[in-house]
Structure formats: C-alpha cells, structure tokens
Amino acid sequence: MLKDTFGRVHDYLRISLTDNCNLRCTYCMPEEDYEFTPVSRLMQADEIETISKIFVENGVNKIRLTGGEPLVRKDAANIIERLAKLPVKLTMTTNGTRVHDFIDLFEDCNIKSLNISLDTLDRDKFILLTRRDQYQQVKSNIDLLLDRNFHVKVNVVVMRGVNDHELIDFVAWTKNQPIHVRFIEFMPFTGNKWENDKVVPWMEMLQTISEEMPIIPLERIKHETVKKYTAEGHLGTFAVISTMSSPFCGDCNRMRLTADGKMKNCLFSGEEIDLLNPLRQGQDILPIIVRNILDKKEELGGQFSTDLVEADKIHNRSMITIGG
Ligand code: SAM
Ligand code: SF4
Numbered sequence: 187m188l189k190d191t192f193g194r195v196h197d198y199l200r201i202s203l204t205d206n207c208n209l210r211c212t213y214c215m216p217e218e219d220y221e222f223t224p225v226s227r228l229m230q231a232d233e234i235e236t237i238s239k240i241f242v243e244n245g246v247n248k249i250r251l252t253g254g255e256p257l258v259r260k261d262a263a264n265i266i267e268r269l270a271k272l273p274v275k276l277t278m279t280t281n282g283t284r285v286h287d288f289i290d291l292f293e294d295c296n297i298k299s300l301n302i303s304l305d306t307l308d309r310d311k312f313i314l315l316t317r318r319d320q321y322q323q324v325k326s327n328i329d330l331l332l333d334r335n336f337h338v339k340v341n342v343v344v345m346r347g348v349n350d351h352e353l354i355d356f357v358a359w360t361k362n363q364p365i366h367v368r369f370i371e372f373m374p375f376t377g378n379k380w381e382n383d384k385v386v387p388w389m390e391m392l393q394t395i396s397e398e399m400p401i402i403p404l405e406r407i408k409h410e411t412v413k414k415y416t417a418e419g420h421l422g423t424f425a426v427i428s429t430m431s432s433p434f435c436g437d438c439n440r441m442r443l444t445a446d447g448k449m450k451n452c453l454f455s456g457e458e459i460d461l462l463n464p465l466r467q468g469q470d471i472l473p474i475i476v477r478n479i480l481d482k483k484e485e486l487g488g489q490f491s492t493d494l495v496e497a498d499k500i501h502n503r504s505m506i507t508i509g510g
Pocket of ligand 1: 207
C-alpha cells in the first residue's frame, strides 16, 4: 500500500502517454511552436506496462490515461490493450477528436467511462481556444459515446470573459442527455498566462446557475475532486472542481506519471522523480516510488495557498507536459 505521511492511501495513477497533441488549447499548451518530446525519451508500451504492474501490485486500482492527447500516440491501442489486462478500472481523459477510431477498442477493453474536454458550445470560440477547427468532430463523438451507453463526463475549464457566459448552456445540455459536465477552475501552469481575475470561483459559478434554475446537491463520493449537483428535472449532472478556491487535498489518492517517465506525487509538485531511467538500468523502482509518496506535501504541492497565488513563482511544467 502506498501511504504518505498524512495517512493518505494512494491507489489512483494517472499516466500521460505523450505530450503531443492535435489541439493547441491556449491555457494548456504555452505556445504554438512547442517542441514535443522525441519518442525515444517517452516510456515505451512495455515500460508503461511494467511500471503500471508495480503500482498495481502496491494497491493501485484505477488508472487514467491522459496527455497531451493520449489518442494521438501511434501505439495507443497497444498500450490500452496491455493495461486493460490489469485488475484496475481503466479510463481516459481525451479531447474527443479521435474517439470514433477507438470506440470499439474501448468496448473490447471494458472502458465504460471517459472524460472529454470541451470548453465551449460555440464553434468559432472553439477555434479561438484550441487553434484548430474540430468542434463538430468532438461534438459528434460525444453523441456517439452516448449512443453506445458510455458514461460521459465533459470537462470545461471556466475562464472569466472567455466562456463563463456559457455555464447555463452547458447545464441545459444535461436536461435531456445523461451528460456529466464538470466546470474546472482555471489553474496556473508555466506559460499559460494565468491571472487571478480569470478564475471564476466555484461559489460564483453555483450562484450564476442557481439564479436561473433550482439545483440539488448530490452526495460526494470519497476521493472525488468534484462538488456535484443536478438541475431539477435534468437527466444529467454538473459539478464544480474548485482547485483554486477550495482545494480537495485532504483525501487525495492520486499520483502522476509523465510521458517521459517522471513520477509526480501532486499536480502542483515542483519536484518530480525519474522512474524510467532507473527501470532501464535494471534498478528496483519501488523504493523510489515509496520515497516519492512519503515526500508528498499536505496541500497544493506545498507551492501556494489559495489566498495568495503568485503564478510566476510556481515551479512546474506546463499542463501539456504533466498530463491533466
Ligand atoms: N488532451 C486531453 C484533454 O484535453 O482532455 C487530456 C490532457 S488535458 C491536459 C487534461 C485536462 O486538463 C483537460 O480537461 C484540460 O481541460 C485540463 N486543463 C488543461 N490546462 C488547464 C488549466 N490551466 N486549468 C485547468 N484545467 C486545465
Ligand atoms: Fe491538447 Fe488537451 Fe492540452 Fe487541449 S487540453 S492542448 S486537447 S492536451
């Protein structure tokens, strides 16, 4: 069991398959000409499987694949097939653009729930935000997943003056569709032009929504990072992820592995520890993993508190290189 000094058991691993992506979301990828990590420096499929097995033998029961965009990796299908054989709940966060090519594989591999990122319901705004014209593809892939009975969560990063006027439209989408929208507070990462003013705190989001329609709070499941609600008479749900204004570090169970094989014990941790090279040199990496968990800070990687965020002083990778 992987337990930190605050007694938190870590049983959830998020693995980034690549820092490559076919979109260019402005809040995630710092600049258009960002250079992707060469394939030789990424964990290879068999290495991902070996490292995952070590985590699973030590209590991990859920693995989420992420990125960059996990489905642009050429051997994504091979990796998914390998990990599907482990005794874990396997899931993924994807931008949704390539889901149609993988949906049969997801079914074969018993992947039942997916998080799809979509920050706007307006095609022109989508192009502005992602610098690519893929809105229709993402939207039709969400419909495809719903038709095939997947549990679909839609991740929306809410930014003031950018898409905060769309909160009601997103909730309205849950009226007749079993969609689970998650409004995420905008977070600071290296190079993403984060400003305090652009964060819409979760209480403000709730107020905006509840002024338009009655909302009902739903029960929180342990380890969940969301505060969940449903609008009265709606089939789906919506939730807020309040990383910035009200963090949920108290029962955190998450660990991250970057595509180049570095372990991060927190999304905001300044330090990361290499697992890939020691593995390639034939070392036992379990003691490194255990040490990294013991070093985990109590809250927000020990880098900032919610009342004072100085984005330029935060030492971290950009989101695309961590894996959200
Ligand atoms: N490409 C996939 C996708 O977009 O879903 C997976 C990787 S992406 C980095 C994972 C999640 O991180 C997405 O839901 C994205 O919206 C979120 N994200 C990226 N940058 C963020 C930021 N600055 N603040 C909050 N969420 C962010
Ligand atoms: Fe790509 Fe996802 Fe980052 Fe957008 S949020 S640039 S889709 S990795």
